[in-house]
Amino acid sequence: MTVEELSKLKKILIIRLSSLGDILLTTPFVRTIKMQFPNIKIDMLIREEYADVIKFNPYLNNKLFFKKNDQDYNRLIEQLRDSRYELVIDLQNNLRSKKVASSLNIKTVKFDKRSFDKFLLVNFKINKLKQAPPIPIRYSSTINDLKLDKEGLDLFTDKSASTIILDKKNLIGFCPGARHFTKRWPEEYFIELGNIIIYNGYSLALFGGKIDKEICARLSREIPGIIDLSNEDDLLQTAADMKLCEAVVCNDSGLMHVASAVKTNVIAIFGSSVKEFGFAPYNCNNLILENNFLNCRPCSHIGRSSCPKKHFDCMNLTNATMVFENLKTILKLR
Structure with missing residues (x-):
């Protein structure tokens, strides 16, 4: 065609x-x-x-x-x-x-x-x-010679941002969930990073849907001052809230693309997946953190329920300090 x-x-x-x-x-x-x-x-x-x-x-x-x-x-x-x-x-x-x-x-x-x-x-x-x-x-490319514009992804919402975050300055978002285990950065690392972020004077908000309920609850308990905006899959409310974030730290997940669509800065942590599959944040300001030196990556194009090598180095070798340094970098680029 x-x-x-x-x-x-x-x-x-x-x-x-x-x-x-x-x-x-x-x-x-x-x-x-x-x-x-x-x-x-x-x-x-x-x-x-x-x-x-x-x-x-x-x-x-x-x-x-x-x-x-x-x-x-x-x-x-x-x-x-x-x-x-x-x-x-x-x-x-x-x-x-x-x-x-x-x-x-x-x-x-x-x-x-x-x-x-x-x-x-x-x-x-x-x-x-x-x-x-x-x-x-x-x-x-399903239509030969059709050239896309440079505007990125679209997600239109009729919702207003939650009142609990309207007066927050330097708001950072966390999206700790993903459908498959090997695409989730360890929650203890999210907890460590969250405490670093709070200590350095930033506000912090937590995003997730129904399948992320348990991990969001644990992070909410372990990070004093975090605002838990995870919900029962109200995507349009999540999008409205994400727009107020200076940056979002996320896994390779659907919410990563939501963050891209609302044009916030994105720090994406890739474990078992790789950007060559084509699903990196699209046409937005982003940094992808991945351990390219590992010869076991990728172990799946969709994710796995466990690490087949038992070490999970693709995620474990990306520590909280590394992510925070990249977060500071992307905030300077804004």
Whole structure:
């Protein structure tokens, strides 16, 4: 599909069912299409639990939500067929998204996941991704010669910042959670860093969703003065609060991309994953901390429940003092 061919279309469907970060990484692509071709109607299909990611996105005409039960699925397919799309852009490219796209029986272009290249890097440390562009640019390559703007990610919210942080100066955010263990910097390091930050006169806020509840509770108990803003997955409130942060310290997680989207400074700590996969903070002021000298990295492209080498050096060798020094550096760059 070329830009010229795209320009002749009236209505398209973009599919990216999950997850939080991956959907946020589609937003430069969506925005660019709408800005260059304002007459094209763009609908997007995502899983229902991520609805807030696109809820207020002005570049989308209709937001559609995938539900798991058969009755809702059949109703969804009928709705999509009735919409008479001229093109499907499948940015998920898995069995589920392929099933949806094939049910519509129209032209479909698919995101190249480069699965074999990821397999080579994880299992044999053969790096064919060294020059690979970040994921938003790879999404855009589904349309030949489409050039993204430089504006970064979009996350639109209708929420105001929590009153508890409105008068806080030099506010730093912590996002200690991640879906997989090997992508989480040890919580005792977060505790040590938190106490250093408080001692040096900064305010500190804690962010996390439902799956981060326990780790956030422990950090809240161990760091005197920290403001616990973790919540039951109120993404739009989290985004509004993050905007007030001077910087956010996070793992390679969905909230890292939220921090990128609200244009705060980002300190991202990478353990088992590497930036060559394309999921680094996008078009924002950021520093990535990773131990590139370890020949066991990456051990997975999504994360693991434990370190296969038992030492967890990819995270353990990044200490709190190192992170604080990088935090001071990025604050000077602001």
